[in-house]
Amino acid sequence: MTDNASQTDLSTTTVAVIGAGNMGGPVVRAMLAAGTDPQHVRIVNSSPASSERAAAELGVTAAADRAAAVDGADVVVLGVKPYQILDLLAEIGDGLAEGAVVVSLAAGTTLAQMQEALPADTAVERAMPSVPISVGEGAVGLMRGDAVTDAQHDLVHALFSCAGVSVDITEGQVHAFIGTAGSLVAIVFSLMEAMIDEGVREGLKRDLATELVQQTVRGATGLLRESGQHVAVARGTVTSPGGTTVEGLAEFERRGGRAAIASAMQAAADRSKEMAGD
Ligand SMILES: NC(=O)c1ccc[n+]([C@@H]2O[C@H](COP(=O)([O-])OP(=O)(O)OC[C@H]3O[C@@H](n4cnc5c(N)ncnc54)[C@H](OP(=O)(O)O)[C@@H]3O)[C@@H](O)[C@H]2O)c1
Known part of the structure; x- marks a missing residue:
């Protein structure tokens, strides 16, 4: 502003x-x-x-x-x-x-x-x-x-x-903006829904799984904002050798989690270009 x-x-x-x-x-x-x-x-x-x-x-x-x-x-x-x-x-x-x-x-x-x-x-x-x-x-x-x-x-x-x-x-940046903010909100909701459902499958009550996922997303954002850390550095600090996190992250990468998110954002940006006739 x-x-x-x-x-x-x-x-x-x-x-x-x-x-x-x-x-x-x-x-x-x-x-x-x-x-x-x-x-x-x-x-x-x-x-x-x-x-x-x-x-x-x-x-x-x-x-x-x-x-x-x-x-x-x-x-x-x-x-x-x-x-x-x-x-x-x-x-x-x-x-x-x-x-x-x-x-x-x-x-x-x-x-x-x-x-x-x-x-x-x-x-x-x-x-x-x-x-x-x-x-x-x-x-x-x-x-x-x-x-x-x-x-x-x-x-x-x-x-x-x-x-x-x-x-x-x-106006040239609006498509990227839609992919990285406007439409991304719904993608984040969808990711959070998947996280909550898995927490429930692992045995947590839905209310608790919801609270934990919301707090985790909020906490990750707050930590990056307050520390100014690069996101990869922050991820590295919670990844100890042979630990639980590195195991989860490896599975995320093997399953193409990162590529799926990138594709979803690109699809939203592409649709915006199509709507604008760009
Ligand atoms: N949803 C998003 O996340 C998002 C994000 C960024 C930009 N946008 C943009 O925001 C715009 C609206 O999207 P939306 O999702 O909010 O749609 P929406 O929920 O369907 O809202 C459209 C509104 O327009 C009103 N409306 C329809 N015809 C009208 C008319 N002739 N005169 C006065 N009002 C009329 C509707 O009234 P009734 O309820 O009485 O039908 C409704 O309140 C779109 O152009 C979209 O590109 C949306």
């Missing part, structure tokens, strides 16, 4: 979120954690009932429709599916407030495509978030459009300042 972003006061910022679903919801939570006033956050989903339900769950306001949500908003976040983005921009473009920034969460729709669907010189950004931003432990890659001013970019950074890690990336 930039210094200016950390000094940005969000208490009067009005945010419209069109599509507060699996990703739009966590984005709203992160923006509230950053200091946005819930009364200034309006959301709209595909029906009034859905908007009301999501607004009640998130503690923000439901807008009557998309035009009402966008009216006067400083920041308009698009949390709909990628195939909906361009039609949505064509619909809301003329209703955007002067100086508004449009932030799309969509994979596969580029800044150039978005810019083309909007009135000239509209400020457009892309944000690629991962789900744990809702608990302040996610990652957000921000891609800045040409028409975005420094003040607008600082505002977007400030909105994501409590999301976890937020960094500027290029």
